[in-house]
Amino acid sequence: MKIPLFDLTRQNDVLMPDLLAASERVIRSGQFILGEELEKLEEEAAELFESTRSLAVSSGTDALLLTMMTAGIGPSDEVIVPDFTFFCTAGCVARLGARPVFADICPETFNMLPESFESRITDRTKAVVPVHLFGQAAPMVQINEIAKKNDLVVIEDCAQSIGAKFQGKPTGMLGDLAAVSFFPTKNLGGFGDGGLLLAKSDNDFDRAKILRVHGMKPKYFHGEIGANFRMDALQAALLRIKVPHLDSYNRSRRKNASLYQDCLKDHSLVHLPPADSDAGASEVDSSKLLVLPKARAPEECIWNQFTVRVTHGLRDDFRSFLSNHGIGSEIYYPLPLSQQTCFAYANPGHCPNAIQVSKECVSLPIFPELRTDEVERVAEIVRSWLDLQHLN
Numbered sequence: 001m002k003i004p005l006f007d008l009t010r011q012n013d014v015l016m017p018d019l020l021a022a023s024e025r026v027i028r029s030g031q032f033i034l035g036e037e038l039e040k041l042e043e044e045a046a047e048l049f050e051s052t053r054s055l056a057v058s059s060g061t062d063a064l065l066l067t068m069m070t071a072g073i074g075p076s077d078e079v080i081v082p083d084f085t086f087f088c089t090a091g092c093v094a095r096l097g098a099r100p101v102f103a104d105i106c107p108e109t110f111n112m113l114p115e116s117f118e119s120r121i122t123d124r125t126k127a128v129v130p131v132h133l134f135g136q137a138a139p140m141v142q143i144n145e146i147a148k149k150n151d152l153v154v155i156e157d158c159a160q161s162i163g164a165k166f167q168g169k170p171t172g173m174l175g176d177l178a179a180v181s182f183f184p185t186k187n188l189g190g191f192g193d194g195g196l197l198l199a200k201s202d203n204d205f206d207r208a209k210i211l212r213v214h215g216m217k218p219k220y221f222h223g224e225i226g227a228n229f230r231m232d233a234l235q236a237a238l239l240r241i242k243v244p245h246l247d248s249y250n251r252s253r254r255k256n257a258s259l260y261q262d263c264l265k266d267h268s269l270v271h272l273p274p275a276d277s278d279a280g281a282s283e284v285d286s287s288k289l290l291v292l293p294k295a296r297a298p299e300e301c302i303w304n305q306f307t308v309r310v311t312h313g314l315r316d317d318f319r320s321f322l323s324n325h326g327i328g329s330e331i332y333y334p335l336p337l338s339q340q341t342c343f344a345y346a347n348p349g350h351c352p353n354a355i356q357v358s359k360e361c362v363s364l365p366i367f368p369e370l371r372t373d374e375v376e377r378v379a380e381i382v383r384s385w386l387d388l389q390h391l392n
Contacts, residue, residue, distance in 0.1 A: 005328030010369035022237040037236040049172045053205040055197040056231040060181025061088040063195030067177040070208040077126035082112040083336045083354035085131045102338040104351035108294035114142035127153040132161035135304035160304035252368030253303040263379035309360035
């Protein structure tokens with residue numbers, strides 16, 4: 001039995017009649033840029049985030065870049081980002097001429113450590129970008145308290161957390177601005193690149209809307225320099241087909257994650273972190289070879305990835321074993337941002353947890369259309385690998 005890391009056809013095939021009808025509707029309308037499809041997507045997406053201010057844009061990266069432009073981040077500024085995340089979180093900072101500053105992460109939740117964030121603040125710090133990585137909210141109470149005390153803008157990177165919550169409130173509504181991605185493998189995935197900007201204030205939203213179209217208002221008059229951050233109408237129409245299914249997609253991901261935990265937690269070589277939301281990272285016994293991810297509030301996590309850690313330098317062996325048995329896997333992310341060559345100029349500092357996690361992390365299949373027997377098969381192969389290590 002071959003089990004891929006993800007299979008988009010399982011989700012899209014079921015929706016094909018509606019997707020084709022939406023495509024034909026847009027093509028026949030002749031309205032391909034902005035227009036009614038975008039406006040309706042923005043309204044529907046805003047409901048998901050319990051917001052009245054959402055702006056559909058060309059990609060998740062562009063959404064993040066636009067949040068930073070809206071916040072006025074520029075060459076004299078520093079922006080604190082987690083060291084363990086996708087490149088664009090820091091890349092957007094650098095594109096605006098500002099300096100990315102890297103904070104360490106919790107090795108169990110993979111999210112920013114508030115104490116590391118606070119230790120990086122200087123008189124040049126303008127903003128912090130907590131990333132809700134792998135579908136779990138960052139510790140926003142502490143992050144917001146630190147940001148407020150230091151008069152910093154809070155920009156949420158929600159690329160992997162659409163539908164996730166923090167203490168009952170949707171991610172994207174926990175800071176000042178937020179960026180969402182509709183990349184095809186996300187929990188609400190489109191058919192190419194696409195993104196969404198969320199703003200808490202009317203002023204930020206109005207400014208972002210102008211910057212989305214080259215800083216133009218009224219037509220052909222430019223008060224400042226923006227860019228072309230528009231989402232295509234066809235992309236918006238196709239995404240709208242999936243919006244009503246997001247809750248069911250996320251429920252399926254939670255079910256799959258819970259099944260993984262149940263199938264693996266009792267193995268003698270597996271470490272299951274305690275779920276106590278107030279506890280720091282737990283100590284991992286040196287005999288453990290596999291560390292399961294920690295969900296502080298399982299009902300609020302939407303599991304964009306199910307990422308384990310393989311210790312003792314055995315990750316390559318683990319992945320080869322999975323591959324030999326037809327199981328897909330991926331490494332998100334093999335090198336912390338602070339260690340990337342392009343950020344050497346930034347005097348990036350040292351984030352030991354991020355370095356450790358980058359050497360150990362492996363993501364297993366978690367997409368919502370996985371069948372129960374497939375999840376159980378992945379767990380069976382993982383346990384088989386652990387049994388072999390036990391014998392060795």
